[in-house]
Amino acid sequence: MKISINANRCEPSPMRKFHPFAVKANEAGKKIYHLNIGQPDLETPDVYYQAVRQFNQATLAYEASPGMPLLIEAIRSYYARLGVELDPDDILITTGGSEALLLTCLSILDPYTEVIIPEPYYPNYTTFVHAAGGVIRALHTGPEEGYHYANKKRIEKLITKNTRAIMITNPGNPTGVVLDESEMRMIADIAKKNDLFLICDEVYREFCYDDAYGVPTMGRFKDIDDNLVIIDSVSKRFSACGARVGCVITKNKELQQALLKFCQSRLAVATIDQLGAAALYQVDQDFYRRSKEEYRRRRDVVVDRLRKIPGVVVEEPMGAFYVMASLPVDDSDKFQRWLLEEFEDAGETVMFAPGAPFYETPGSGISEVRIAYVLKQEDLERAMDLLAKGIARYRAEQMNEE
Amino acid sequence: MKISINANRCEPSPMRKFHPFAVKANEAGKKIYHLNIGQPDLETPDVYYQAVRQFNQATLAYEASPGMPLLIEAIRSYYARLGVELDPDDILITTGGSEALLLTCLSILDPYTEVIIPEPYYPNYTTFVHAAGGVIRALHTGPEEGYHYANKKRIEKLITKNTRAIMITNPGNPTGVVLDESEMRMIADIAKKNDLFLICDEVYREFCYDDAYGVPTMGRFKDIDDNLVIIDSVSKRFSACGARVGCVITKNKELQQALLKFCQSRLAVATIDQLGAAALYQVDQDFYRRSKEEYRRRRDVVVDRLRKIPGVVVEEPMGAFYVMASLPVDDSDKFQRWLLEEFEDAGETVMFAPGAPFYETPGSGISEVRIAYVLKQEDLERAMDLLAKGIARYRAEQMNEE
Numbered sequence: 001m002k003i004s005i006n007a008n009r010c011e012p013s014p015m016r017k018f019h020p021f022a023v024k025a026n027e028a029g030k031k032i033y034h035l036n037i038g039q040p041d042l043e044t045p046d047v048y049y050q051a052v053r054q055f056n057q058a059t060l061a062y063e064a065s066p067g068m069p070l071l072i073e074a075i076r077s078y079y080a081r082l083g084v085e086l087d088p089d090d091i092l093i094t095t096g097g098s099e100a101l102l103l104t105c106l107s108i109l110d111p112y113t114e115v116i117i118p119e120p121y122y123p124n125y126t127t128f129v130h131a132a133g134g135v136i137r138a139l140h141t142g143p144e145e146g147y148h149y150a151n152k153k154r155i156e157k158l159i160t161k162n163t164r165a166i167m168i169t170n171p172g173n174p175t176g177v178v179l180d181e182s183e184m185r186m187i188a189d190i191a192k193k194n195d196l197f198l199i200c201d202e203v204y205r206e207f208c209y210d211d212a213y214g215v216p217t218m219g220r221f222k223d224i225d226d227n228l229v230i231i232d233s234v235s236k237r238f239s240a241c242g243a244r245v246g247c248v249i250t251k252n253k254e255l256q257q258a259l260l261k262f263c264q265s266r267l268a269v270a271t272i273d274q275l276g277a278a279a280l281y282q283v284d285q286d287f288y289r290r291s292k293e294e295y296r297r298r299r300d301v302v303v304d305r306l307r308k309i310p311g312v313v314v315e316e317p318m319g320a321f322y323v324m325a326s327l328p329v330d331d332s333d334k335f336q337r338w339l340l341e342e343f344e345d346a347g348e349t350v351m352f353a354p355g356a357p358f359y360e361t362p363g364s365g366i367s368e369v370r371i372a373y374v375l376k377q378e379d380l381e382r383a384m385d386l387l388a389k390g391i392a393r394y395r396a397e398q399m400n401e402e
Numbered sequence: 403m404k405i406s407i408n409a410n411r412c413e414p415s416p417m418r419k420f421h422p423f424a425v426k427a428n429e430a431g432k433k434i435y436h437l438n439i440g441q442p443d444l445e446t447p448d449v450y451y452q453a454v455r456q457f458n459q460a461t462l463a464y465e466a467s468p469g470m471p472l473l474i475e476a477i478r479s480y481y482a483r484l485g486v487e488l489d490p491d492d493i494l495i496t497t498g499g500s501e502a503l504l505l506t507c508l509s510i511l512d513p514y515t516e517v518i519i520p521e522p523y524y525p526n527y528t529t530f531v532h533a534a535g536g537v538i539r540a541l542h543t544g545p546e547e548g549y550h551y552a553n554k555k556r557i558e559k560l561i562t563k564n565t566r567a568i569m570i571t572n573p574g575n576p577t578g579v580v581l582d583e584s585e586m587r588m589i590a591d592i593a594k595k596n597d598l599f600l601i602c603d604e605v606y607r608e609f610c611y612d613d614a615y616g617v618p619t620m621g622r623f624k625d626i627d628d629n630l631v632i633i634d635s636v637s638k639r640f641s642a643c644g645a646r647v648g649c650v651i652t653k654n655k656e657l658q659q660a661l662l663k664f665c666q667s668r669l670a671v672a673t674i675d676q677l678g679a680a681a682l683y684q685v686d687q688d689f690y691r692r693s694k695e696e697y698r699r700r701r702d703v704v705v706d707r708l709r710k711i712p713g714v715v716v717e718e719p720m721g722a723f724y725v726m727a728s729l730p731v732d733d734s735d736k737f738q739r740w741l742l743e744e745f746e747d748a749g750e751t752v753m754f755a756p757g758a759p760f761y762e763t764p765g766s767g768i769s770e771v772r773i774a775y776v777l778k779q780e781d782l783e784r785a786m787d788l789l790a791k792g793i794a795r796y797r798a799e800q801m802n803e804e
Contacts, residue, residue: 001599001629002566003660004534007509012659013666016467037464044462052674053455060446060644062439065418095497095646098668106533107409111513127667131508132406133535164404197403227403242462242673244497257414258405264415265529266500270672271644272454 009130014123014357021340022351030344033375033383036351038173040321040374042239042291044280051279055272065264067093067247068274074281075232075247084219086249092259093247093269097203097233100248101128104229107258108197109134113164115199118149120324120358120365122173122201129167137163138360143326143368146315147175150183155190165197165229166190170216171204174324174358174370176299176317178208184218191227197255198224201231203246204320206288209296213318225251236321238280239291245269245277295321298373298380305384306371309391323371324355329394332356332369339390342397350386411532416525416759423742424753432746435777435785438753440575440723442776444641444693446682453681457674467666469495469649470676476683477634477649486621488651494661495649495671499605499635502650503530506631509660510599511536515566517601520551522726522760522767524575524603531569539565540762545728545770548717549577552585557592567599567631568592572618573606576726576760576772578701578719580610586620593629599657600626603633605648606722608690611698615720627653638723640682641693647671647679697723700775700782707786708773711793725773726757731796734758734771741792744799752788 015037022032066072072091079086094100101124109115111133117125119138129136137158141147149155155166166187171178179187191198200218208216218228233246248259299316302323306314311328329335333354343349355368373380417439424434468474474493481488496502503526511517513535519527521540531538539560543549551557557568568589573580581589593600602620610618620630635648650661701718704725708716713730731737735756745751757770775782 001597001654001657002510002512003656004508004510004512006512006534007660007663010660010663010667012663013467016666039463041461043460048462049457052457055451055454058445059443060450060642061441062643065415095501095672096668099497102668106406108404108406110404110406110408111535124667124669127663131664131667132408133513195403240462241464242670244670244672252403254405255403258409258412261409261412261414261529262533264418265412265526265533266498266504267526268644268646270497270646270675273672273675 006130006133010127011123011357015353018336018340018351021337025340025349029347031348033348033350033379033386035371035373035375035383036353038236038321038372038374039241040236040239041376042294044240045238045283045287047279047282048238048240048243048276052272052276055275060271063268063271063274065268066260067091067269068271068278071274071278074278078281079219082215082217082219084217089256090251091247091249092263093245093274095246095269096235096244097201097231097246098124100231100246101125101201102131103259103262104199104231104248105129105132105134106262107255108164112162114160114162116155116158116163116166118168119360120147120174120355122169123357125167136360140361140364142364143313143324147172147177147324149177150179150186152186152190155187159194163194163196165199167199167201169201169204171208171319173204173320174322174353176320176322176324178210178213178216178319180213184216185221188218188221188224192224196227197229198227199229199231203231203233203236206237207292207295207321208319209292209299210318219249227252229255234277234280238283240277240280243273243277245273295373297377299323301377301380302371302373302384305381305388309388321373323373324368325371326368327391329367329391330398331366335394338394343390343393345386345389348382348386350383350390408532408535412529413525413759417755420738420742420753423739427742427751431749433750435750435752435781435788437773437775437777437785438755440638440774440776441643442638442641442723443778444696446642447640447685447689449681449684450640450642450645450678454674454678457677462673465670465673465676467670468662469493469671470673470680473676473680476680480683481621484617484619484621486619491658492653493649493651494658494665495647495676497648497671498637498646499603499633499648500526502633502648503527503603504533505661505664506601506633506650507531507534507536508664509657510566514564516562516564518557518560518565518568520570521762522549522576522757524571525759527569538762542763542766544766545715545726549574549579549726551579552581552588554588554592557589561596565596565598567601569601569603571603571606573610573721575606575722576724576755578722578724578726580612580615580618580721582615586618587623590620590623590626594626598629599631600629601631601633605633605635605638608639609694609697609723610721611694611701612720621651631657636679636682640685642679642682645675645679647675697775699779701725703779703782704773704775704786707783707790711790723775725775726770727773728770729793731769731793732800733768737796740796745792745795747788747791750784750788752785752792
């Protein structure tokens with residue numbers, strides 16, 4: 001029996017790699033502040049639970065394969081407020097943004113075809129692209145340039161006759177980079193000119209902290225309708241990760257048909273979660289503002305504290321709820337393990353996601369970390385305090401060893 | 403922009419192909435009896451809803467990637483009662499049996515590798531195998547032999563150096579064929595001897611109408627632990643299709659690791675559905691007996707009525723809730739469309755799934771249909787009455803045309 005080549009090309013989740021060490025640390029009585037996973041602690045709007053509890057069909061039946069019409073309508077209304085007009089067929093409901101990404105890759109990638117992705121990027125993209133046999137061509141950026149990837153020349157240099165798509169997360173995970181209007185237009189133009197799909201993962205759309213940018217979505221560029229694939233989800237927007245409800249949006253009819261075949265093969269997305277998700281879209285507009293303000297405060301705390309740690313290189317992220325930073329340590333992976341096994345301060349320690357797995361280019365990101373600012377302010381402050389103390393003690397120990 | 407070769411190799415769902423005609427028939431005021439989709443009408447046990455309604459976490463968070471420990475334990479207990487001892491790591495919770503199948507195919511198939519599947523088979527298998535670039539080698543059976551596929555010579559003849567797996571549904575969809583102990587053993591031996599994965603889709607396990615067969619599961623053969631992959635689901639067992647909760651079970655450590663990477667990439671299965679599914683496994687043992695008896699009665703009605711229609715070839719199915727039959731019509735696809743567009747009896751008509759898409763071999767199944775006996779007895783009787791009348795009138799019209 002053989003495991004497939006594409007499965008072997010995938011890696012275990014770097015965010016979950018330290019789970020066994022965390023379990024041991026917990027067992028040893030240590031409290032861990034988790035900044036390693038993008039699991040927000042904000043409350044899920046109660047309308048979700050209300051909708052779920054009101055479900056009263058005797059038989060929990062399959063929903064329609066493309067998604068529950070009620071939810072599709074809710075998403076259409078949400079997009080209409082952003083100035084994006086969608087037909088019901090343009091939206092396919094998926095089991096989270098994750099399934100939207102996997103089905104998109106399966107629909108457009110042949111073995112050895114290429115996807116351009118700015119690095120550092122969300123590591124699960126690797127699995128989705130590799131599942132379809134595709135290859136990632138990394139558009140390299142680093143902490144010293146604030147991870148800004150919107151460089152026309154650098155992008156165009158990566159395009160080959162095998163390139164099928166450009167894939168971006170905007171606002172960015174892990175970097176928090178947000179494209180401005182002219183940068184979005186530039187990337188849209190490259191996709192259009194080169195006949196490439198442009199996959200925009202916009203699940204963090206509502207968390208854009210520079211109000212001048214508004215609510216970024218590529219969906220506003222009508223001339224790239226045929227190229228554009230938007231990945232969306234209720235997970236982060238409404239703090240409803242466990243609902244596993246997302247969608248893939250495209251006006252490309254051929255792609256719609258390909259995606260629909262995959263949607264039909266897995267029959268449907270969970271019924272009551274779709275009902276709950278439809279209810280989420282009925283929150284008042286102030287909900288978005290309040291969530292954003294909360295994350296903006298958290299970002300300010302984290303960036304402020306990071307800047308006070310000597311040797312840290314960090315730029316203020318403009319969106320999402322992550323910050324990527326370079327730490328003054330030899331190896332953030334080794335440092336994370338040390339934090340779990342060797343370090344504690346008043347019985348507490350901290351977890352983040354080491355940087356290297358966010359890069360395709362070997363040797364990159366070794367001193368970097370991704371910090372998810374998904375805890376409430378006092379916990380974040382304590383976590384950053386632990387990080388600062390950890391760095392100081394780790395460096396002292398290293399020097400003693402030398 | 404190009405659609406992937408593998409997406410182009412997939413077909414739209416044949417069960418859903420007639421949806422637009424059904425919508426038109428509905429709009430014209432016709433009532434349709436749906437025997438085309440395996441959506442049971444039995445009530446979902448209320449424990450599901452109780453568990454869902456009791457969920458009271460403020461934040462709907464991601465569950466663990468391999469699945470909720472509570473649900474994994476519930477499934478372990480269920481299997482222990484069947485005499486199958488499982489470790490928690492042997493079970494990965496998936497979004498329905500569908501995701502279990504897709505992730506299994508992605509984990510073990512390379513482009514151009516082959517899977518042996520007895521035909522007629524569940525058409526969505528095609529999409530799962532093709533998504534991974536695999537090729538289906540059909541083990542042909544037909545109505546005249548009651549679709550019995552457990553033929554050692556015929557199976558062995560299909561094995562090549564590119565064969566990776568044998569994939570069966572037991573009890574069978576669409577045929578209702580159930581393997582007896584010696585047939586199961588024979589297929590297990592072939593898999594073992596030839597170093598093949600044996601993928602057993604056992605989602606209809608509890609619906610086996612010959613009590614001498616008990617509750618069939620390949621899991622009892624301990625010597626094929628390394629080969630065996632069991633696909634399971636709460637959908638049919640508990641009439642909870644809309645929960646989208648299934649699992650993939652294997653003791654093969656390499657496969658576990660490959661599957662886990664895909665599970666991590668999509669983060670988790672929906673939280674409250676897993677909670678509901680765990681509760682479902684707490685139904686009393688009598689629940690299984692009652693469900694089975696209900697389907698057995700329905701099977702008896704359908705088979706009895708089919709046998710009374712002149713020219714129908716049908717063998718009594720031994721399991722699942724489908725019967726495959728050959729009708730005395732030129733083309734069941736054409737006949738289905740006629741039933742929706744031209745036929746009605748007291749304002750009513752009937753839908754089934756035409757047979758050809760259940761076959762890989764071109765030209766097979768053209769006069770066959772799959773009938774899902776998922777309606778209550780009186781509705782089934784009326785549906786079979788409509789089928790009989792439809793056949794008679796269709797044949798008469800055809801003769802007049804000649």
